[in-house]
Amino acid sequence: MKKHVLMAGILCCAGALLTGGPARAVQDLPDKPITLIVGFVAGGAADTSARVVAEKLAENTGRSIAVVNKPGAGGNIAHQYVANGPDDGSMLLLGSVGPLTVAPHLMDVPYDPFKDLAPISGGVNFPNVLVVHKAAGVKTFKEFIALAKSDPDKVDFASTGYGSASHMAGELLNIEAGINMVHVPYKGGAQAMQDLLGERVMSYFSAPPTAMPYVEQGRLIPLATTGLKRPDFLPDLPTIAESGYPGFEALNWYAFVAPGKTPPAILDRWNEEIVKVLNDPKVKKTLSEHGLIPHPTTREEFAAFMHKESDKWARIIKERHLKK
Incomplete structure (x- = not known):
């Protein structure tokens, strides 16, 4: 009897080794919605x-x-x-x-x-994309920063809310570029975009799917993206990191x-x-x-x-x- 028990234990251990680890049940997901x-x-x-x-x-x-x-x-x-x-x-x-x-x-x-x-x-x-309305008077990121330094009261930026990714992108740029853009928080992207298009705010760090239709229509001007690398879907738009601020990243x-x-x-x-x-x-x-x-x-x-x-x-x- 002892011999059979010993053999069974050996076979069990061997099975565990063959399966790549100890014999234990794999945790399943809850069987409920x-x-x-x-x-x-x-x-x-x-x-x-x-x-x-x-x-x-x-x-x-x-x-x-x-x-x-x-x-x-x-x-x-x-x-x-x-x-x-x-x-x-x-x-x-x-x-x-x-x-x-x-x-x-x-x-x-x-x-x-x-x-x-x-x-x-x-x-x-x-990454978010920094966009401005056509009446902003800038067409490149370099011009945007120059304007923010020469006329700081003129440059503000919208966000989807206090503490949002778009808010933090603007505050990070304030520090890195030594500027002081005014933050204008909204309750969401729709309201921020509406006021940007209505020229009630100058710029917005927008999600690309939200901004690019208006860029294609010629209503907004894209300046830069906020990732370390250019995204595949915006290969021709420079990043802030490559525009004079190495390491800038606000995803x-x-x-x-x-x-x-x-x-x-x-x-x-x-x-x-x-x-x-x-x-x-x-x-x-x-x-x-x-x-x-x-x-x-x-x-x-x-x-x-x-x-x-x-x-x-x-x-x-x-x-x-x-x-x-």
Whole structure:
């Protein structure tokens, strides 16, 4: 009898070795409907990203995945909601640069992004494009900076809200270029673009899909993009980094997170599935058509990226005395 038990143990260990590791069950995803929360209104870059990924995730996992929009307070409401959400893996959030790495330094928020939310993977990122209306009197980035230095009261910039990626891009340029553009915050991109087109504000660090139709119509003039490299969809437009300010980078990004107490094994499974989707050729093509660049990462890579972004914007906020 002992001989049979010993043999069974040997076979079990051998099976584990042949399969590449210890014999343990692979953590499965919750067998229930999944909710993917988005902190912005339908139709924007965040909502588009979430729906493209959710559709393929549902197909791959066999789970029902509902995208739910909870806009307000620059995305902070959605982040607080998910921070208090179920920790069984049934709720995910498409987090964003503002609420995750900027807002906690600007104002009192009822969540800690590094404790109450758990990183899963990077999602998508994209540079903003600095555009001006035709009556601004400038046609190049160099002329824009020259105007901001010679007539500082004349140059202002719109943003999608206090603490947003477009706001931070402008404040970073203020520091790097030694200028003092006036910040004009709006409740969203639609209102900012409306006032830019109406010449009530001079410039705007806009998401490319929002700005480029008006550029093509000749109503706006593009000056530069805010990434380190020129994006494939705007190969002829220089970056601010190559226009005299090396290292300048102010990306707009979205990433996948979950409630902070979600078990690591479930987070690992979601990372596996989300990375698979973001690497899917059809998904990449669809996202790129909207000016969105897939950015899949490991959980650890995204956590490190989040800390780096948080430290960067904390410095900018302190230097510009932006505390609300």
